[in-house]
Amino acid sequence: MDGAFFQDPPRLANTFDADAVLRETLARLIPEPGALAGVWRALGDAAAGPLAALAREAESSPPRHVPFDAWGRRVDAIEVSPAWTALQHEAARWGLAAAAYEPELGPLARVHHFALLHLFGPSSAIWTCYLAMTDGAARTLIEHAPELARHAVPHLTSRDPATFWTSGQWMTERGGGSDVGGGTHTVARREDDGSWRLFGTKWFTSAITSEMALTLARAEGETGLSLFYLEQRLADGSRNGITIHRLKDKLGTRALPTAELTMDGTRAVRVGEPGRGVKSITPLLNVTRLHNAISACGMMARLLQLLRDYARRRIVFGAPLAAAPLHRETLAALQVEYEAAFALTLDGARLLGRREHGVASDAERAALRLLTPLVKLLTAKQAVALASEALEGFGGAGYVEDTGLPVYLRDAQVLPIWEGTTNVLSLDVRRAVARDGVLEPWIALSRSRLEALVRGPLGRIASEALGHLAAPMALPTDDPASEAGARRFALRLAALAAAVPLCEQAAWSLDQGHGERSALAAARWVRERIPPTGESSEQRLRESVVLSGL
Ligand code: MFK
Numbered sequence: 001m002d003g004a005f006f007q008d009p010p011r012l013a014n015t016f017d018a019d020a021v022l023r024e025t026l027a028r029l030i031p032e033p034g035a036l037a038g039v040w041r042a043l044g045d046a047a048a049g050p051l052a053a054l055a056r057e058a059e060s061s062p063p064r065h066v067p068f069d070a071w072g073r074r075v076d077a078i079e080v081s082p083a084w085t086a087l088q089h090e091a092a093r094w095g096l097a098a099a100a101y102e103p104e105l106g107p108l109a110r111v112h113h114f115a116l117l118h119l120f121g122p123s124s125a126i127w128t129c130y131l132a133m134t135d136g137a138a139r140t141l142i143e144h145a146p147e148l149a150r151h152a153v154p155h156l157t158s159r160d161p162a163t164f165w166t167s168g169q170w171m172t173e174r175g176g177g178s179d180v181g182g183g184t185h186t187v188a189r190r191e192d193d194g195s196w197r198l199f200g201t202k203w204f205t206s207a208i209t210s211e212m213a214l215t216l217a218r219a220e221g222e223t224g225l226s227l228f229y230l231e232q233r234l235a236d237g238s239r240n241g242i243t244i245h246r247l248k249d250k251l252g253t254r255a256l257p258t259a260e261l262t263m264d265g266t267r268a269v270r271v272g273e274p275g276r277g278v279k280s281i282t283p284l285l286n287v288t289r290l291h292n293a294i295s296a297c298g299m300m301a302r303l304l305q306l307l308r309d310y311a312r313r314r315i316v317f318g319a320p321l322a323a324a325p326l327h328r329e330t331l332a333a334l335q336v337e338y339e340a341a342f343a344l345t346l347d348g349a350r351l352l353g354r355r356e357h358g359v360a361s362d363a364e365r366a367a368l369r370l371l372t373p374l375v376k377l378l379t380a381k382q383a384v385a386l387a388s389e390a391l392e393g394f395g396g397a398g399y400v401e402d403t404g405l406p407v408y409l410r411d412a413q414v415l416p417i418w419e420g421t422t423n424v425l426s427l428d429v430r431r432a433v434a435r436d437g438v439l440e441p442w443i444a445l446s447r448s449r450l451e452a453l454v455r456g457p458l459g460r461i462a463s464e465a466l467g468h469l470a471a472p473m474a475l476p477t478d479d480p481a482s483e484a485g486a487r488r489f490a491l492r493l494a495a496l497a498a499a500v501p502l503c504e505q506a507a508w509s510l511d512q513g514h515g516e517r518s519a520l521a522a523a524r525w526v527r528e529r530i531p532p533t534g535e536s537s538e539q540r541l542r543e544s545v546v547l548s549g550l
Contacts, residue, residue: 007397010310012052015119016044018305021342022118024518028508029111029350036112043094043119051090051123055255057083058125059407063209063257065247076244078209078257087127092164096120097134100356101157110353114294114346121298125255126411128298130166130207132291132419136284137167137214139356141229143283144272148229152212168213169284170261172204178424180216181278184225186263188217188270197241198228198266206418208244208259214284215268216277224275228268241266252410285419289376290352292419293345296383296412300338303390303408307331310394330393332524334386339521340529341379343505344498348375363441370438371497373425378494380415381422387412426486429493430476443469446500458507458519465499465526471533484544485537495530502526 016022022040030036061081069075095102100113121128138156141149155165175183186200198217205213211232216225234240241264248258272280308331311322321327351368354360360368387409391398398405416422433439446469453462476482476489499522506522509515534540 008313010306012048014044015047015305016040019301021339022115024509024514025342025346025505026115028505030108040115043116047119047123054083054086055123055125056404057081058087058255062254063247065244076239080209080257084255087124089161091127091131092159092161094120095159096131098157098159100135107353107357107359110349111346114349117294118298121295122302126253128291128295129256130210132288133169133207134166135291136169136287139287140214140281140284144280148269148271165211166207168205168207168210170202170205170213170215172202174201174203177204178421181225184216184218186217188219188226188228196228196268196270198263198268201262203260204258205261206256206258208257214281216281219274222275225277226274227271227277227280229271230266230268251413253414286372288419289372290348292415293348293375293379296379296415297342297345299383299408299412300341300386303387304334304338307390307393334389336521336524337382337386339518340498340502340525341382343501344375345379347501348372363445366438366441367445369432369436370442373428374490374494374497376419377422377425377490383412383415423487426490429490430482430486434476434478449500450503453503453507456507457510458503458522461523461526462503465503468496468530473533474537481537481541484541488531488534492531499526499530
């Protein structure tokens with residue numbers, strides 16, 4: 001009979017309760033959560049229900065650019081769906097920017113904040129992009145422009161949707177996004193009254209409905225770029241000299257409005273040291289890179305939750321898919337990736353919180369500088385690979401749009417691209433190691449954390465990780481051979497950096513009676529996922545010329 005066989009779709013339940021990795025990590029890092037546990041659980045409930053519904057709705061009603069009104073006036077309106085606006089209101093109400101800046105938790109604020117982002121992200125249609133840049137802008141203003149911070153940060157960190165502002169980060173120009181120093185042609189002109197006006201075109205401006213943005217421009221008569229703050233509308237509500245040309249037609253992040261625009265006399269305020277704009281904007285870059293990582297983790301957690309639910313429902317060869325050893329092994333491998341990604345990302349968030357509250361040691365500050373690009377580059381690659389494997393785990397359904405599954409792969413693909421590609425971040429790691437001397441303090445810190453585990457139940461694994469840490473590393477320098485090896489070097493460091501909190505978590509979870517899952521993940525990670533030191537960089541450089549054909 002036609003229609004007698006149907007596949008049962010995967011269903012979401014509370015995403016906090018479903019995520020043992022999240023719950024155990026939070027229990028270790030915030031041992032006395034008080035009312036927070038209720039907040040996490042409530043957000044897990046919302047993420048499985050109403051927020052997920054809003055995200056689906058926003059995804060199916062992408063934003064629209066309306067250049068002119070009915071009477072021919074240039075308006076450049078960006079129409080977003082009611083669901084997109086509702087997600088913004090939800091983000092404010094849940095304190096998704098505010099939680100990082102509220103004082104109650106002290107240095108642990110970032111751990112709580114990242115738990116919220118982790119839960120919200122996969123049910124937000126990437127609304128989290130706004131949050132990343134808003135958070136980064138708040139941090140940059142706090143560090144570089146106290147007066148502007150007093151004006152804007154209360155909005156950027158508001159829990160009230162009526163007063164909540166978001167921020168864009170307008171960096172990329174038509175010449176490309178990596179070489180910001182060389183590729184930025186926007187000019188800043190000083191008026192007679194000392195104020196600044198900007199002239200130039202920005203090529204990738206995400207979150208274009210934001211109230212404000214931070215951008216880079218070259219002040220006339222000066223060398224080097226400067227950082228500028230602008231608001232998109234003037235006090236009378238008119239546009240601040242900004243013309244929007246069109247919205248990007250992107251592979252993923254389709255609910256997120258990303259524009260091409262020109263500034264023609266846009267009023268702006270200079271932030272930070274003149275000519276040091278790239279340096280001044282790095283607090284923003286570093287915050288958004290950690291957001292990128294938690295976004296990757298959220299997606300991995302969501303796909304694993306769906307895969308598990310589906311495996312219990314799906315009958316193949318007369319038995320639930322969950323009973324198939326090869327399918328279980330496939331999910332086990334994905335779980336290891338997720339556990340490592342989450343441990344590493346939360347380690348970054350923990351260090352960020354310590355730095356922001358002025359309690360990080362010099363070694364921890366160095367570790368954070370190194371960890372930030374490492375966390376971003378590793379987790380982004382993991383998310384793409386995991387999303388691809390996860391879709392395969394749903395069979396043909398994973399390739400069909402109205403199952404709501406392909407969107408994960410399309411969205412994952414942006415994670416290694418925006419906020420610095422894998423190669424640009426590898427070069428950032430190389431720069432931080434070669435110029436800022438961050439490797440030795442990080443190694444010392446990591447060694448002492450692993451040594452503290454050697455006598456415990458994780459002793460053997462921690463010792464193996466220590467062995468990897470002690471293996472000789474070809475230190476990056478400024479020569480081309482070192483550049484050719486930069487990605488391998490960064491990926492190896494990232495894997496090692498994940499092993500440290502993964503082992504700590506595993507020891508804690510065993511000790512607290514949470515079972516061996518976390519320990520097995522740590523063991524597999526250390527044994528199977530830390531790349532070897534490999535051949536010399538000179539050899540790679542020579543080979544890559546031949547193999548690339550370039
Ligand atoms: C869901 C999550 C969503 C996430 C948000 C998505 C938003 C999407 C919007 C975008 O994609 S915006 C575009 C993102 N673009 C990038 O991420 C730019 C990629 N390029 C880089 O990261 C380059 O490394 C960079 C432009 C930062 C630097 O290149 P340069 O021009 O060669 O600068 P240089 O001379 O190396 O560095 C200038 C100074 O900054 C140096 O300090 P000193 O002058 O004191 O020596 C560097 O050490 C310092 N620096 C650079 N990167 C740093 C840093 N300091 C701290 N942290 C860093 N990351």
